[in-house]
Amino acid sequence: MLRETTSAANDAARLDAIETADLDCPGADFGAELRGPSLEIRAAAAVRSRRIPGLDAVLEAWSRLPPATQDQLGVQAVAVAFYGWLAGDALSPTDERWLTDAAASKSSVRSDKALNLLAQIAERSMPELYGTKKRDPAWARLDADTAALDAVWEAALPSPVHFAIALHRRTWQALQASAAFLRAAGKAEEREDVTWPAEDAEDEALTDLLMLSCRDRADAEAIRAHLTWYLGVRPQHPKRPALSEAEGSFIAVRLRDLGMVLGAEGAGAAPVPEPGAMLGLILAHRAAWSLYSATPHAEETGWDAHFALTDVAGAGSEAVLLAPCADQAEAIVFIEHAHWYAAELEAVGEAVADCFGYESRQMLARAGDLVAYLGDSAVAGVPAERT
The missing domain is CATH 1.20.1050 (Glutathione S-transferase Yfyf (Class Pi); Chain A, domain 2)
Known part of the structure; x- marks a missing residue:
């Protein structure tokens, strides 16, 4: 069994580290204890070779933005814009599922401005991405040794569990924001019988998280803390305040398993069964x-x-x-x-x-x-x- 005992305070602190990071505060580095050195260098090399692992690198970069910048750009648009800029692809906000129809339309108009701003922020906030000069990027040194890059790539990334938690938190925030937008616009009733993009994205983000295993104690602590948090906020869901029976049962049994990993039962876990x-x-x-x-x-x-x-x-x-x-x-x-x-x-x-x-x-x-x-x-x- 992995080393026992963990506290609710530690769980909460870990979630805070996952959810926010302020670059203006020395040492406030998202997932620093989980990353190898110079993640930005490897991420940039992966971008150039089109080896981006889904939204993983995007979530890392997004989480490193100061909260004030995240607020300035908008919760729903940050990940979309960062993905478009990092991947070098055209931004297609209408295809992004967690934007409301109205927000997607507005985003398409201001996409160029958002991308330019993000490029400036990234250049200023992540100097290792470029090196000391743009024409001499730090990641260029790795191009001659692809085997070495492949060897360090996986170890340099934070746990997929932490990415999935960050994504689910963001889609939950976007769902709440879009629901408030629809209420303010007097269009909430129009969405009662349909699934709107933000709802679908939150549901899929939860599913993606529940498909991941914990690889170590840190993963187990993070998943348990996040699922416990989610059970507490789920009644705020604008359309389905209660989980389905199957969803609730699966989360309960996962919490039971995670309690076994951590050596301590947590709230919401399935009861201990009779052997056999x-x-x-x-x-x-x-x-x-x-x-x-x-x-x-x-x-x-x-x-x-x-x-x-x-x-x-x-x-x-x-x-x-x-x-x-x-x-x-x-x-x-x-x-x-x-x-x-x-x-x-x-x-x-x-x-x-x-x-x-x-x-x-x-x-x-x-x-x-x-x-x-x-x-x-x-x-x-x-x-x-x-x-």
């Missing part, structure tokens, strides 16, 4: 999956029979996914089953496995947490990859 239930659920799921995968295609058996088998196999998967582990033995069994199921889905192909892939990825996320709880030596026979 997990094995029965796994056997039932494997039996349902075997029947489903061995049955001919629906065109031969009929769609009613196909859907019935799909429902049973899906219910078996969900039952395992949402079941907390009672002890270390059940954690090992769960890890083995999660990897077995992922291999089964890969073997049958995407066309057959597509409707089950979501829960399989969630299982692998839980499995990664449980590996952190048990230690790699306790699950030596299980594949080491993380989601």
